[in-house]
Each structure stands twice: as structure tokens, then as C-alpha cells.
Amino acid sequence: MVSAIFGLPGVGKSLILSWLGARAVQGKNINVHGFAVSTEKTYQRVYTNFPLDGAYKLDFDLLGLADYNHCLILIDEIQLYADSRNFKNFSDNLSNFFTQHRKDHIDLVWCSQSYKNTDLRIRSVTDKLYYLDRGFFNLLRVRAINSFFRVNGDIQEGYEYCSGFNTKYFIPSRMYKYCDSWTKMRNMVNRPAPSELWVNEDKAVPLGDTIVEGKAVTLMSDDTIIIE
Structure with missing residues (x-):
């Protein structure tokens, strides 16, 4: 399964990813009521593009080439690797990975500041969408989003918040121990x-x-x- 979490800068996307990764490293189920991002219950390995104790370093360019399997992959700021405006550089091996990931028992969760700035080939295979913002008392609020299609001369894609109990709240202070939100991604050159x-x-x-x-x-x- 591929899931996406998007929201404005500084809202807490890295916190959520780090919390998910920490639970997976500990062998815990990362799905909670109103916030389901995986099909597998446990993983042999967890790969991230940000520092996380117990996780393995992810090389995004090797997806579809290296033997990733039975794993959870967490990608923060995915637009740095697969920008929708840079679609011509989206390699065949990446297309193969995102098309075939389910057969290798891989769950992937990606974050971005905006849903549409991520390459269309990743968005088209994303099963779950969640919008992250701050709710009352500054709690992290994760809201599930449905995508739908209308046929009116042509096919139009739309989005709406899920009805029912599809909002999950988190206390951010409980996640600080998992994440340094000031850590830069590996391709942001430190000079x-x-x-x-x-x-x-x-x-x-x-x-x-x-x-x-x-x-x-x-x-x-x-x-x-x-x-x-």
C-alpha cells in the first residue's frame, strides 16, 4: 500500500513519519483507528530518508533496482526526489517499483507540502490520502480524504474529506523524542x-x-x- 500525508511546512509531517517508523521498528502495528497506512502488520526492515533509530538508510534512486521486500518505506519531502514538474527524469525502475511494490510486500508512506507537487505516477498508485494540520489545543489533526471521479464529457478527478469517524488527533509533545524536525534531507547540500x-x-x-x-x-x- 502507498499512503500520503500532506500539509503546510512545520505542521508536523516529520513527527508523524518518525512516530510511524518507531512503532514499526519495535514490531508494533502502525495502523490506528482513523489512520490506516499499511497492509502488513510487521516488517523485516524499515527504510527512511531521515535519521531514525533502528531504521535503515533509504536510497530513493535504487527503488526498483535493489531488492527491497517485506519492508516499510517512509519518505519525507518526496517532492525533492520526484517533483511533478521534473517528470521526464522519473526513471523506468521507479515506475516499475511503484507499479509492483505490492508483490514484494512493501508499504510506503510519503509526505509532501502539497499533494500535486509530487509526480503523477506516484499519486496515481497512492491508496490513502491524509491531510495534516493543527486542531484545538494545537493537537496534530489527521483527516482522511476520498478521491472520486466524475464523468461529464470527460473524466474529472475530485477530492473530499471522508465522512464518519475518519479524523485522528495526536499530542505532538509525545513524538518529539522520535524526530529532529530540523534535519535536512540528504540531497539538500550543506554548504x-x-x-x-x-x-x-x-x-x-x-x-x-x-x-x-x-x-x-x-x-x-x-x-x-x-x-x-
Whole structure:
């Protein structure tokens, strides 16, 4: 089964994923009333693209190539790997994986800030949709969504909240121990931010320090020097 959780930045998607992963690592059923995201009850392994004790590192590009089976896969910010606007780079092995995952006893849960910014081939095989926001007392509120089709000259796809008892609330403070929500995904390169300032070209600014005739001097942008 493929399930999706989407919601605005900072609402708690990473918390929910980490909580699901922690339960799966402990051998617990990750389905709860009003929030069912799997068909398997236990897994041989749990793979994630974010740090989680007891889980294995996921290589998204190897899906459909490596022998993933009898496992739970949790993907945070999936649009970083399968953006809907970058559909031409969605490989054949990924198409094969998302088409055949059920036969390998794989459950996959992905998160994104917006449902439609994820590649259509992933959305088309997603069984369960959940919208995450904050409810009263700042609780995490997960609401199930139904997709439906209308035929009126052409096929139109629509969405609506499920009726009945299909809303689940979570206390976020109980999940903090599982997750560092400030962790960046692996393809977000950790490098220094640019340090060059925009300057008025008519105003001399320091270019750097050097030594001239044994004295420390500062080179200026107008070809002058300042002796310290």
C-alpha cells in the first residue's frame, strides 16, 4: 500500500513519519483507528530518508533496482526526489517499483507540502490520502480524504474529506523524542551561504589583508591601502 500525508511546512509531517517508523521498528502495528497506512502488520526492515533509530538508510534512486521486500518505506519531502514538474527524469525502475511494490510486500508512506507537487505516477498508485494540520489545543489533526471521479464529457478527478469517524488527533509533545524536525534531507547540500555583500562601487571597501614591507595593510577596492 502507498499512503500520503500532506500539509503546510512545520505542521508536523516529520513527527508523524518518525512516530510511524518507531512503532514499526519495535514490531508494533502502525495502523490506528482513523489512520490506516499499511497492509502488513510487521516488517523485516524499515527504510527512511531521515535519521531514525533502528531504521535503515533509504536510497530513493535504487527503488526498483535493489531488492527491497517485506519492508516499510517512509519518505519525507518526496517532492525533492520526484517533483511533478521534473517528470521526464522519473526513471523506468521507479515506475516499475511503484507499479509492483505490492508483490514484494512493501508499504510506503510519503509526505509532501502539497499533494500535486509530487509526480503523477506516484499519486496515481497512492491508496490513502491524509491531510495534516493543527486542531484545538494545537493537537496534530489527521483527516482522511476520498478521491472520486466524475464523468461529464470527460473524466474529472475530485477530492473530499471522508465522512464518519475518519479524523485522528495526536499530542505532538509525545513524538518529539522520535524526530529532529530540523534535519535536512540528504540531497539538500550543506554548504556555506554566500558572504559577499552588495556594495556601492563608488565607495571603497576592504578586499583583504596582506603584508607590505613587513607591515600589515588592508587592500581597498579603489586601489588604495590602509596601513594598520
